[in-house]
Amino acid sequence: MIRGFASRTGQMLLVIFGISVLVFAIFFATPGADPTARIAGRGASPQVVARIRAEYGFDRPLPVQYLKMMEKLFISRDLTSFVNHGQPVVPEVLQAAPVTLSLVLWAAFFWVSGSLVFGIASAVLRDSWVDRLLMVLGLVGLSIPVFWLGEVVNLVTQSRWHDTLLFRWVPPLGYVPFSQSPFGWAKALFLPSLTLAVAFIGLYARVLRSELLTAMGEDSIRTARAKGAGPVRVWLWHGLRLSWLSYVSLFGLDFAQLLGGGALLTEVVFALPGVGRLTYQALATLDLPLIMATVMYAAVFVVVANALVDGLYALLDPRIREGRHGG
Amino acid sequence: MEAEVLLKLHHLHLELSNGTALLEDVSLNVRRGDALGVVGESGSGKSLTAMSVMGLLPGLRASGSIRFEGRELLGLKDREWRRLRGAGMAMIFQDPMTAFLPVRSIGAQIDEQIRLHERVSRREARARTVALLGRMGVPDPEAAAKRYPHQLSGGLRQRAMIAMALSCGPALLIADEPTTALDVTVQAQILTLLCEIRDSGAGVMLITHDMGVVAQTCTHVAVVYSGLVVEQGPVAAVMARPLHPYTQALLEAIPPLDGPRPDALPTIPGRPSAPDARPEGCVFAPRCRFVRPDCAVRPALREVEEGRRVACVLYDA
Amino acid sequence: MGAGVEGSYRRVVRAVLTRRDGAFAALLLAFILAACLSAPLYATLNGVDPFSSDIAGTTIRNGQRVDLMQPNDNPLHLGLSPIGPDWQPGPYVLGADSQGRDVAARVLYGGRNSLLIAAASATLCLCLAACLGICAGYFGGWIDLILSRILDMLWAIPVYLFAISLSVVTVGHGIRLGFITIGADNLLIPVGIIALVYVPYAARPFRARALSLSQAGFVMAARGMGASDFRILWREILPGLMPTMAVLAPLVMALCMLAESALSFLSLGVQAPAASWGTIIQDGEGLLYTRPVVAIAPGVAIVLTVLALNVLGNALRDQIDPKGVAR
Numbered sequence: 001m002i003r004g005f006a007s008r009t010g011q012m013l014l015v016i017f018g019i020s021v022l023v024f025a026i027f028f029a030t031p032g033a034d035p036t037a038r039i040a041g042r043g044a045s046p047q048v049v050a051r052i053r054a055e056y057g058f059d060r061p062l063p064v065q066y067l068k069m070m071e072k073l074f075i076s077r078d079l080t081s082f083v084n085h086g087q088p089v090v091p092e093v094l095q096a097a098p099v100t101l102s103l104v105l106w107a108a109f110f111w112v113s114g115s116l117v118f119g120i121a122s123a124v125l126r127d128s129w130v131d132r133l134l135m136v137l138g139l140v141g142l143s144i145p146v147f148w149l150g151e152v153v154n155l156v157t158q159s160r161w162h163d164t165l166l167f168r169w170v171p172p173l174g175y176v177p178f179s180q181s182p183f184g185w186a187k188a189l190f191l192p193s194l195t196l197a198v199a200f201i202g203l204y205a206r207v208l209r210s211e212l213l214t215a216m217g218e219d220s221i222r223t224a225r226a227k228g229a230g231p232v233r234v235w236l237w238h239g240l241r242l243s244w245l246s247y248v249s250l251f252g253l254d255f256a257q258l259l260g261g262g263a264l265l266t267e268v269v270f271a272l273p274g275v276g277r278l279t280y281q282a283l284a285t286l287d288l289p290l291i292m293a294t295v296m297y298a299a300v301f302v303v304v305a306n307a308l309v310d311g312l313y314a315l316l317d318p319r320i321r322e323g324r325h326g327g
Numbered sequence: 328m329e330a331e332v333l334l335k336l337h338h339l340h341l342e343l344s345n346g347t348a349l350l351e352d353v354s355l356n357v358r359r360g361d362a363l364g365v366v367g368e369s370g371s372g373k374s375l376t377a378m379s380v381m382g383l384l385p386g387l388r389a390s391g392s393i394r395f396e397g398r399e400l401l402g403l404k405d406r407e408w409r410r411l412r413g414a415g416m417a418m419i420f421q422d423p424m425t426a427f428l429p430v431r432s433i434g435a436q437i438d439e440q441i442r443l444h445e446r447v448s449r450r451e452a453r454a455r456t457v458a459l460l461g462r463m464g465v466p467d468p469e470a471a472a473k474r475y476p477h478q479l480s481g482g483l484r485q486r487a488m489i490a491m492a493l494s495c496g497p498a499l500l501i502a503d504e505p506t507t508a509l510d511v512t513v514q515a516q517i518l519t520l521l522c523e524i525r526d527s528g529a530g531v532m533l534i535t536h537d538m539g540v541v542a543q544t545c546t547h548v549a550v551v552y553s554g555l556v557v558e559q560g561p562v563a564a565v566m567a568r569p570l571h572p573y574t575q576a577l578l579e580a581i582p583p584l585d586g587p588r589p590d591a592l593p594t595i596p597g598r599p600s601a602p603d604a605r606p607e608g609c610v611f612a613p614r615c616r617f618v619r620p621d622c623a624v625r626p627a628l629r630e631v632e633e634g635r636r637v638a639c640v641l642y643d644a
Numbered sequence: 645m646g647a648g649v650e651g652s653y654r655r656v657v658r659a660v661l662t663r664r665d666g667a668f669a670a671l672l673l674a675f676i677l678a679a680c681l682s683a684p685l686y687a688t689l690n691g692v693d694p695f696s697s698d699i700a701g702t703t704i705r706n707g708q709r710v711d712l713m714q715p716n717d718n719p720l721h722l723g724l725s726p727i728g729p730d731w732q733p734g735p736y737v738l739g740a741d742s743q744g745r746d747v748a749a750r751v752l753y754g755g756r757n758s759l760l761i762a763a764a765s766a767t768l769c770l771c772l773a774a775c776l777g778i779c780a781g782y783f784g785g786w787i788d789l790i791l792s793r794i795l796d797m798l799w800a801i802p803v804y805l806f807a808i809s810l811s812v813v814t815v816g817h818g819i820r821l822g823f824i825t826i827g828a829d830n831l832l833i834p835v836g837i838i839a840l841v842y843v844p845y846a847a848r849p850f851r852a853r854a855l856s857l858s859q860a861g862f863v864m865a866a867r868g869m870g871a872s873d874f875r876i877l878w879r880e881i882l883p884g885l886m887p888t889m890a891v892l893a894p895l896v897m898a899l900c901m902l903a904e905s906a907l908s909f910l911s912l913g914v915q916a917p918a919a920s921w922g923t924i925i926q927d928g929e930g931l932l933y934t935r936p937v938v939a940i941a942p943g944v945a946i947v948l949t950v951l952a953l954n955v956l957g958n959a960l961r962d963q964i965d966p967k968g969v970a971r
């Protein structure tokens with residue numbers, strides 16, 4: 001058990017190391033322009049350029065540059081944004097994180113409850129018109145670009161029908177911290193998170209439906225019915241129990257990816273000052289340190305989340321707990 | 328001494344929604360304390376018969392009659408049938424590995440069945456589970472109840488399965504190929520267990536393709552071929568003197584336990600006809616060595632001796 | 645085997661086209677493709693230039709010559725706003741954008757870029773993924789270990805963040821690799837980036853398939869007869885991967901199209917003056933409340949195309965791979 005945990009952690013650290021090398025390479029070792037000029041941003045003075053070159057060691061070999069950068073990111077955490085008047089990057093990211101976390105938590109709530117309802121409904125009513133309609137809707141949801149959907153939602157709720165009874169409550173775009181007003185927080189996040197959740201509801205409902213239908217063909221489901229269990233119990237207790245493994249692992253990955261910056265487009269469209277929007281603003285000024293910081297944090301976050309999902313998986317399935325698959 | 332008839336299938340007919348008949352005409356009886364072996368090749372409809380008694384065949388149309396303790400089951404509301412399933416009658420499946428839910432402990436699954444049918448606390452249910460497992464010969468039942476299906480051996484799993492089936496004291500136990508997935512030594516133990524259950528007064532319906540298993544465990548036998556019962560009677564009599572040509576062929580296909588081994592076991596030429604291409608007349612006629620012109624009319628299952636019934640023109644008076 | 649595979653392809657195509665959903669998707673795709681290909685026809689017939697701004701221009705509405713930029717009809721908004729749609733065949737059927745360019749013509753021309761980039765990047769992505777998958781699955785051992793780990797790492801970076809990182813370092817400068825220079829406005833850049841970010845997604849099913857094929861009886865037999873690895877890969881494994889390829893192609897193309905629109909929306913994809921559906925949505929963002937059609941029209945085009953691709957992919961999967969190796 002302890003050995004397994006240690007080797008897991010070791011693997012995780014190795015992956016994090018690999019990713020950091022990769023991200024570093026993307027930003028500072030791609031063939032093309034001088035990284036100094038990129039960090040300095042557009043139209044920086046020669047003095048600034050010279051200072052950056054010295055500070056990051058861009059005149060030294062790549063491994064040294066890599067180590068310097070990692071030290072600035074994770075140890076001294078004093079990586080600064082040159083475009084933005086020398087503001088330290090790491091605190092900025094940490095400040096934006098609660099916004100993203102709130103958005104993604106709400107979205108996860110919607111997409112889990114939505115996909116459970118739709119997935120179970122269409123599995124139970126398989127091949128009926130309800131099933132077909134839900135599955136087509138799911139595909140449509142999967143096919144909508146989230147930023148465009150966000151704009152349409154804004155158009156409807158902020159402008160066209162804002163004065164109707166249905167949308168009068170919609171607050172102006174932006175974020176309200178939970179500590180300031182819990183109700184305002186929920187109101188501000190309701191539509192953005194629902195928009196973000198649409199594609200996931202479609203995907204997860206489809207996955208859940210097919211997993212459930214596979215599970216319902218298992219012998220153990222027949223046993224459950226032979227025991228005298230009713231349909232609700234058979235579907236929800238036995239069927240779901242068998243089929244939610246892949247659902248849970250999929251959920252863990254997507255949740256982590258969204259927290260790590262996958263919600264960027266939604267945050268931009270709804271003007272939510274989260275990590276994604278921070279990245280977006282950095283894009284406009286080509287603020288490389290900031291972008292690299294968010295990408296690096298996102299990747300580390302996803303790797304850690306993956307490890308957690310693996311652990312959760314083992315909790316849910318006793319067969320995996322002992323390192324035995326299937327059977 | 329005539330024991331009470333527990334289960335009576337009368338002209339049970341089962342068809343797909345497109346009209347293909349899976350079971351043509353199945354009639355059989357199980358009395359308390361009896362063990363009826365239902366024998367047939369795969370695809371003959373023996374498992375379907377068991378499933379239709381349990382009411383586990385949604386989407387299929389059944390006609391005829393299934394009487395359990397004098398009560399007609401066909402047309403029963405799902406709710407009432409559910410109350411019967413697991414309590415009045417219980418079922419054991421072929422492969423206990425897949426029949427248990429892999430992600431919950433054995434004990435939890437047995438507790439569930441008890442609590443589905445009786446208002447007992449979790450603790451009482453668990454106590455009963457442990458007692459049952461112990462009675463089924465599971466060593467250290469308390470620890471075994473906490474284990475997951477994959478952590479037990481095949482034999483223990485099947486014992487747990489039987490414990491679960493017996494947990495609510497069913498009057499009828501249906502076992503669908505309960506030993507096929509097990510080692511030979513374990514098979515014998517499980518069969519002995521089934522015999523004990525029968526002796527304790529429950530009715531047992533044992534579905535199998537193995538005449539040897541029937542000979543060891545059962546008091547009566549019904550031979551099913553292509554959705555029809557072709558022969559029925561007490562095991563000893565049928566084994567000693569099989570009447571139907573199909574039963575004869577089945578028994579010949581068992582290797583003798585002693586004496587010189589034959590060079591080749593006799594086989595039955597051909598294969599059973601598919602449900603949608605069943606002959607008009609006797610279903611076994613295409614493979615029968617005694618086939619005659621009057622086999623073109625399907626013979627009814629009729630009593631030819633005390634307690635023995637057969638569906639073959641050879642025994643028409 | 646060749647003839648059999650040919651024959652089975654024809655059978656699959658026929659089976660997909662006779663399904664109601666498959667036929668619908670194919671027709672819709674053909675219609676969109678035809679419309680985009682005939683973009684020059686619309687432009688020349690109506691005498692509009694979708695790529696140069698024409699703020700002082702005029703057009704004819706109801707027999708009268710009117711300015712493209714009209715005084716704002718909403719008293720709250722000052723200044724000029726472009727002419728709206730009149731839904732009559734002829735120039736400016738969908739109105740003009742903030743530069744006085746014909747929206748319909750831009751959507752048609754933008755569609756060519758969107759479709760081209762999506763198709764090209766899907767092709768590139770699938771080829772790369774197939775190569776990696778074959779190497780990992782067929783050769784196994786340490787090659788598999790290393791490739792799988794690398795793919796895992798790439799997978800840990802949220803797809804859009806990965807694409808953004810790659811774009812942001814290439815967008816202003818292009819790529820200089822020795823003597824090869826790819827300009828910043830070259831479509832190859834978004835194509836390459838989008839293809840790259842979806843390689844981990846597509847490589848898994850290829851790897852699984854190559855792994856199972858390499859253990860199949862006919863491959864063993866070929867190996868036993870002394871066939872070289874190259875010959876086995878070319879004659880036995882590659883044809884065996886084609887069904888996976890066919891199922892993945894529309895699904896990956898749908899993903900690529902969504903990614904392209906997102907990148908273009910963030911000004912990181914197609915660069916002005918060229919257009920794609922994503923850039924048009926971005927152009928329309930500023931006009932969202934006054935002339936929503938500018939943002940809505942390209943979005944609808946994206947949704948329809950992606951939906952058709954997804955439906956087609958699902959129909960193909962049902963026909964080729966009903967058990968769902970490639971999800």
